[in-house]
Amino acid sequence: MRQRRRTWQTLLTTTAFVTAAAVSLTACGGSAQxxxxxxxxxxxxxxxxxxxxxxxxDASGAAQKSIDEWNAAHPxxxxxxxxLPDSADQQRQQLIQNAxxxxxxxxxxxxxxxxxxxxxxxxxxxxxxxDAIPTADMIPATVNAAKYRDTLYGAPYYTDGALFYYxxxxxxxxxxxxxxxTWDEMKAACEKVLALxxxxxxSCYAGQFDKNEGLTVNFSEAVASAGGSIVDAEGKPTVxxxxxRQGLSQLVDGFKDGLFPSDAITYLxxxxxxxxxxxxxxxxxxxxxxxxxxxxxxxxxxxAGKFNITSIPGTKGPGVSTLGGRNLAVSPFTQNKxxxxxxxxxxxxQEQAQKRLALSSRAPAYAALYEDPAVVAKRPFFPTLLxxxxxxxxxxxxxxxxxxxxxxxxxxxxxxTGAKDTDTALKDMQAKLxxxxxx
Amino acid sequence: xxxTVTSPAPSAPQDLKNPNRGLKTRTPGExxxxxxxxxPTLLVLALVIVYPLISAIHQSLFSAESGLDxxxxxxxxxxxxxxxxxxDLFVGESGRRFLNAFGNTTFFTVTTVLxxxxxxxxxxxxxxxxxxxxxxxxxxxxxxxxxxxxxxxxLWRWIFQSDGIANSLLGSxxxxxxxxxxxxxxxxxxxxWKTAPFIGLLVLAGMQIIPEEVYEAAKIDGAGxxxxxxxxxxxxxxxxxxxxxxxRMLDALRMFDLPFVLIGPGKESVETLSMxxxxxxxxxxxxxxxxFAVVLFLYVAVVAVVFVKVLGADVTGAKKLxxxxxxxxxxxxxxxxx
Numbered sequence: 001m002r003q004r005r006r007t008w009q010t011l012l013t014t015t016a017f018v019t020a021a022a023v024s025l026t027a028c029g030g031s032a033q034x035x036x037x038x039x040x041x042x043x044x045x046x047x048x049x050x051x052x053x054x055x056x057x058d059a060s061g062a063a064q065k066s067i068d069e070w071n072a073a074h075p076x077x078x079x080x081x082x083x084l085p086d087s088a089d090q091q092r093q094q095l096i097q098n099a100x101x102x103x104x105x106x107x108x109x110x111x112x113x114x115x116x117x118x119x120x121x122x123x124x125x126x127x128x129x130x131d132a133i134p135t136a137d138m139i140p141a142t143v144n145a146a147k148y149r150d151t152l153y154g155a156p157y158y159t160d161g162a163l164f165y166y167x168x169x170x171x172x173x174x175x176x177x178x179x180x181x182t183w184d185e186m187k188a189a190c191e192k193v194l195a196l197x198x199x200x201x202x203s204c205y206a207g208q209f210d211k212n213e214g215l216t217v218n219f220s221e222a223v224a225s226a227g228g229s230i231v232d233a234e235g236k237p238t239v240x241x242x243x244x245r246q247g248l249s250q251l252v253d254g255f256k257d258g259l260f261p262s263d264a265i266t267y268l269x270x271x272x273x274x275x276x277x278x279x280x281x282x283x284x285x286x287x288x289x290x291x292x293x294x295x296x297x298x299x300x301x302x303x304a305g306k307f308n309i310t311s312i313p314g315t316k317g318p319g320v321s322t323l324g325g326r327n328l329a330v331s332p333f334t335q336n337k338x339x340x341x342x343x344x345x346x347x348x349x350q351e352q353a354q355k356r357l358a359l360s361s362r363a364p365a366y367a368a369l370y371e372d373p374a375v376v377a378k379r380p381f382f383p384t385l386l387x388x389x390x391x392x393x394x395x396x397x398x399x400x401x402x403x404x405x406x407x408x409x410x411x412x413x414x415x416x417t418g419a420k421d422t423d424t425a426l427k428d429m430q431a432k433l434x435x436x437x438x439x
Numbered sequence: 440x441x442x443t444v445t446s447p448a449p450s451a452p453q454d455l456k457n458p459n460r461g462l463k464t465r466t467p468g469e470x471x472x473x474x475x476x477x478x479p480t481l482l483v484l485a486l487v488i489v490y491p492l493i494s495a496i497h498q499s500l501f502s503a504e505s506g507l508d509x510x511x512x513x514x515x516x517x518x519x520x521x522x523x524x525x526x527d528l529f530v531g532e533s534g535r536r537f538l539n540a541f542g543n544t545t546f547f548t549v550t551t552v553l554x555x556x557x558x559x560x561x562x563x564x565x566x567x568x569x570x571x572x573x574x575x576x577x578x579x580x581x582x583x584x585x586x587x588x589x590x591x592x593x594l595w596r597w598i599f600q601s602d603g604i605a606n607s608l609l610g611s612x613x614x615x616x617x618x619x620x621x622x623x624x625x626x627x628x629x630x631x632w633k634t635a636p637f638i639g640l641l642v643l644a645g646m647q648i649i650p651e652e653v654y655e656a657a658k659i660d661g662a663g664x665x666x667x668x669x670x671x672x673x674x675x676x677x678x679x680x681x682x683x684x685x686x687r688m689l690d691a692l693r694m695f696d697l698p699f700v701l702i703g704p705g706k707e708s709v710e711t712l713s714m715x716x717x718x719x720x721x722x723x724x725x726x727x728x729x730x731f732a733v734v735l736f737l738y739v740a741v742v743a744v745v746f747v748k749v750l751g752a753d754v755t756g757a758k759k760l761x762x763x764x765x766x767x768x769x770x771x772x773x774x775x776x777x
Contacts, residue, residue: 089721093721096723120511121507121511121512121513122512122513122515123512123513148511149510149511210616210617210703211618211703211705211706212703262612262614263601263602263612263614265614265617266600266601266614266616266617271600271601274602399507399511399513400722402721402722402723403722406705406718406722409705410705413618417617417618419618432532
């Protein structure tokens with residue numbers, strides 16, 4: 001019996017020792033918070049050597065080609081492509097975790113435009129010297145999206161804007177001469193089109209309304225197209241305005257009046273594409289990447305040659321698109337910042353952007369490339385996209401973007417599903433956004 | 440974790456009954472030796488279980504106090520807030536979300552485990568019969584369990600989308616992946632489809648160790664199929680079944696990937712505690728995320744302990760029942776031979 005007790009004593013001591021070690025480890029981890037050094041823009045870019053480029057996957061292989069070209073010219077400053085998961089949430093999480101532990105593994109970061117403010121405000125990316133990037137040649141909206149409080153933090157890599165897809169065959173049959181420019185014109189056009197026998201069972205319009213980033217995009221566009229905004233220039237929320245109300249009402253009424261298919265509340269980009277491709281909707285708001293699959297002539301698309309694109313409709317004139325796309329930024333924790341900056345300049349140069357167009361359909365940041373006849377011949381949607389991008393607005397530029405987009409999605413979804421009326425939803429959204437920005 | 444809790448249960452009564460057993464052969468150095476041999480295991484357990492656990496509890500007492508300075512930079516600091524993160528679980532907007540997630544978690548656990556158990560039992564009964572192609576059936580029943588949850592989530596998402604198979608089969612226009620009761624149902628269906636085979640296979644293993652002569656004896660006594668099921672199969676398979684149910688319950692309480700992939704993050708009708716903790720950490724609020732995780736851990740632990748207590752009682756009960764049965768069969772046999 002005594003022997004047995006001693007065994008347990010030994011076991012207990014061992015466990016206690018290990019636990020104590022674990023606790024002290026935790027304490028170490030907790031106390032390792034030190035004030036962040038102030039960013040020093042000018043002196044920051046020093047050190048040459050190999051770096052890592054951290055990015056989402058690039059299926060086209062165009063980015064790798066640019067990197068190969070750089071590596072051939074700079075054998076002592078090799079760039080390695082580190083691929084992140086496909087999900088944007090997971091990309092953001094990995095980037096943040098690496099920044100929080102100040103890891104020098106990630107040198108050049110490929111950031112979604114909506115993360116720019118968060119990364120800049122947390123000093124997870126370095127401010128870039130304005131003269132290093134040829135911002136004057138770029139579409140102003142893309143440069144604006146890469147700025148935080150008037151300082152440039154990223155070099156625009158590619159961009160994205162909304163396109164309004166419409167069925168030319170049906171519009172012609174219904175005698176609608178020009179594609180609608182406003183929401184009311186669209187409704188009028190729909191009335192005529194849906195009266196046609198060949199449009200039986202069709203709905204008018206679809207966007208992205210599932211509780212997802214797509215909803216934030218569609219809501220922002222509706223509000224901006226009505227002349228409103230989600231946050232003002234100082235970052236204060238402004239969704240309790242008449243314009244915001246009009247924007248959201250348009251979407252709510254779209255569901256109520258049967259303008260949208262009833263299952264559009266479950267639509268992400270892909271479901272919308274299928275609905276348009278299968279001839280279920282006359283008009284569709286979506287991104288440019290759809291263009292090639294919709295115009296496929298191998299029989300997969302029943303609308304090939306029967307559709308065209310224009311800018312999204314607004315309340316009084318053409319609508320305001322939100323801006324998508326990616327920027328490249330430099331991590332403050334990398335050893336070789338000079339190489340990182342030099343690589344960004346090389347990678348986002350107009351020359352490289354043009355070369356990548358041969359493989360990738362991602363829209364470049366340089367306005368001149370949209371008017372190049374050789375490019376337009378291959379990508380017919382570019383002139384329309386440029387128009388859309390010229391008056392595009394970034395999604396709310398706030399530090400707490402994650403919480404902001406969540407609040408927007410929750411309240412807008414509640415309004416669309418009828419769980420809340422429009423006024424209550426906007427009032428609650430305003431309250432939530434005020435709480436988030438007050439922090 | 441569960442195995443370490445459950446394994447001593449069956450052996451404990453034996454030790455109590457016979458405390459001196461095994462001690463006689465022990466030499467003085469043996470205990471220390473045992474401790475030394477066990478210490479690597481304990482060290483690993485401490486590293487992978489105790490440390491993260493303590494770290495999470497520690498983290499849950501802090502809150503990131505972030506603000507913006509005049510230049511728009513985040514001024515960051517972690518403030519000790521005591522139990523405020525836990526108190527927040529019950530008030531205001533975060534409290535509403537927590538209670539909703541807690542309710543969803545419990546609801547999914549109860550409904551899915553119940554359905555799985557019934558279905559799993561049926562599967563096991565079907566597989567336990569001798570018929571042609573039994574091996575094929577057993578293998579094919581395993582397929583849903585072998586599919587990774589995220590993949591089966593995508594699969595069911597495809598089935599449940601508005602113009603998907605489910606709606607065209609039912610001739611309905613249910614929006615399964617939007618908020619509402621339908622999305623709850625979708626999660627339950629997909630979860631039961633995936634995990635019933637798990638219970639089925641475990642129960643089948645339990646059924647196969649039931650000696651054939653028990654059934655033969657019952658047949659001779661004129662017991663029908665239902666009587667055999669109620670008096671022989673179920674009682675004898677109970678210990679295995681309870682372990683299977685316990686495993687499933689603990690698993691279901693941590694449900695994350697299926698609703699996440701099938702319905703999507705942020706949908707209140709299917710948000711579970713794990714999803715909530717994930718979402719909080721995604722918003723960089725590690726303090727409250729840890730609080731959610733700790734509460735989930737405690738919830739799972741309480742359920743496990745309560746269940747093991749019940750299970751322990753049942754295990755001995757089943758044993759008594761088993762010996763009674765044996766006696767009964769013996770007397771039946773004696774009667775039969777008479």
